[in-house]
Amino acid sequence: MQRNKSPEPRPRAEPIPILIPIPPCAGASSEPEQQDRREGPLRARCAPGAEQQVRTPAGAGQGDPGTSPGSLSKGRHRTGSGAIPPAQPRAGAAVQAQPFSSHLFLMFLASKSLISVLRPYQILRREAPQRSRTMAGKKVLIVYAHQEPKSFNGSLLKIAVEELTKQGCSVTVSDLYAMQFEPRATRNDIVGPLHNSEEFNYGVETWEAYKRGGLSKDLVEEQKKVQEADLLIFQFPLFWFSMPAILKGWMDRVLVQGFAYDLSNSYNGGLLQDKLSLFSFTTGGTKEKYASRGDVRYLLWPMQHGIMHFCGVKVLEPHICYAPEYVSEEKRKEMLTAWTQRLKTLWKEEPINCTPEWYFK
Known part of the structure; x- marks a missing residue:
């Protein structure tokens, strides 16, 4: 009896470069914080003067944990194994993400939640400039x-x-x-x-x-x-x-x-x-x-x-x-x-x- 041939894999769509404007973050000092080589969650509060980069890690989508919420010690962003040091983008500029598959982008649009995009990726943070101490919110x-x-x-x-x-x-x-x-x-x-x-x-x-x-x-x-x-x-x-x-x-x-x-x-x-x-x-x-x-x-x-x-x-x-x-x-x-x-x-x-x-x- 002749065996059925397994279907040929569909050609993988070329990833689409996406320009993602990332909301500013606060709660950080003006001095760059050293990246650790362990996993960690994103823990930041929003305020003017800072932005985040989302960069696809090596092996993302292939079992690489990347960065997950709930595993970052306070005040420090920790990345997965093989993390690269953070870049220093210009203040106020949108940050270009590395190409990633279109279904993740659709997930982002559907949920309107930034964290659904951030979770599989390394998170590189540019520190907010040191602001004068303010009593607002205290x-x-x-x-x-x-x-x-x-x-x-x-x-x-x-x-x-x-x-x-x-x-x-x-x-x-x-x-x-x-x-x-x-x-x-x-x-x-x-x-x-x-x-x-x-x-x-x-x-x-x-x-x-x-x-x-x-x-x-x-x-x-x-x-x-x-x-x-x-x-x-x-x-x-x-x-x-x-x-x-x-x-x-x-x-x-x-x-x-x-x-x-x-x-x-x-x-x-x-x-x-x-x-x-x-x-x-x-x-x-x-x-x-x-x-x-x-x-x-x-x-x-x-x-x-x-x-x-x-x-x-x-x-x-x-x-x-x-x-x-x-x-x-x-x-x-x-x-x-x-x-x-x-x-x-x-x-x-x-x-x-x-x-x-x-x-x-």
Whole structure:
């Protein structure tokens, strides 16, 4: 019996060069990042001033994994084996892709999803030019500790909310007195059975409760605000060379072990890294009086270094309004104007060098 001849393979269509304008990307620094020779996902946010190249890798469509979503460490694009170093295209220019089969292009048109084209290919990224720090899209938490909204501290709070909102920030205020925030650290902060009912240890119990999701609702809400914030501003009057008790209670109850710090990872390795903090406060005494009795920076050591820096938070220069209660109306207006002006350029500031030398030099 004669066997049927296998059909001859159809001639393969010549690939079509496609000119693909790639949307700009942001979230990258101005310095080129080194390509790694491992797989990785595309992780970029859109903003003006950058573009991506899509280049067909050797063996694409023949089992080569190329680049797949979900396998890129943050801030770095990693390519498959045999990756070539990224080219540096002119800014704003469309990028020509290597030829690829027409069915992939049809897939792109059908889904209108760039990722369906990018997945089988190596991704080469041109870094966006370094832009000045902007508050647009940033999240700010202001923890406010003053009883009177019409106070000078209240005016500083109002200015901060208005100015940061105007710049595109999402601003959240924890008004501790208005919230009637509980400053006392008690057993009520733990929901459910205690880890050790025989002997109560607040630090241990809150640590264990945090790990199992057993902290009280008010603490969970404040921790969520902290976790989402890029910048923490603490606005308060100086009481006895320190923060008011209600604000200290917020620090004690919210910044618990496991959430804000770990004894094996503190200071620069703290759990709240990549956040900024700023202490803005008023005093009852003049700047001259504080200078005659020692530097006001001494007072900031336990607050800035002992709490914020310990938790990994970077610290900006404090904003101090000396004795607003005892100066002229004109001087108070100058203080408010200075605060407004500082907020306009706040993201251009560099954190202080939070070492003993800064406080005690």
